Amino acid sequence: DAGVIQSPRHEVTEMGQEVTLRCKPISGHDYLFWYRQTMMRGLELLIYFNNNVPIDDSGMPEDRFSAKMPNASFSTLKIQPSEPRDSAVYFCASSSGLAVDTQYFGPGTRLTVL
């Protein structure tokens, strides 16, 4: 398997623009997690899905953030409008219901909002 795939790997945008991050989980995994990593706050869980259904979005910082999972092989994290404080590395991870805690992470998307 190719592992968790994220795109783009780098994104530079201007404040106020819409940003969409994409994730393809490992085939057969039924849990998908979105994390944000910053120097100040470390790695934080934003939202996770089980069988394409959002289960816990308590980590989503504001209404400007939204996430969807239209099918088992694709998820998006959208920020609209983006702000400089959203600059971070965003990771997607997936796991199997048989070993829900062993999460496999993608390479991340480094977002810079100017």
Next chain:
Amino acid sequence: EDQVTQSPEALRLQEGESSSLNCSYTVSGLRGLFWYRQDPGKGPEFLFTLYSAGEEKEKERLKATLTKKESFLHITAPKPEDSATYLCAGAAGNKLTFGGGTRVLVKP
């Protein structure tokens, strides 16, 4: 609120110089304690899961142990390729709470 704290923040070792990393946790309903390795520019890579106090897991030069309040990651005779950031995380329900990590640099 669940909390995971790692120390030290950074560790510089000479090749072959063994050391230990600490992870203290306060996680309600802890189901497991996880260790990950993260290389620069990459996502965290799973190393170990520990489920009960007294449990130990080993992988090459790494050994993880767990008590009721802490976990330790022992690095025995490290090599430069062990240089990375090591993250621990406590699992409650389906959620992981991560510590801030320990950056390890092993010099030849």
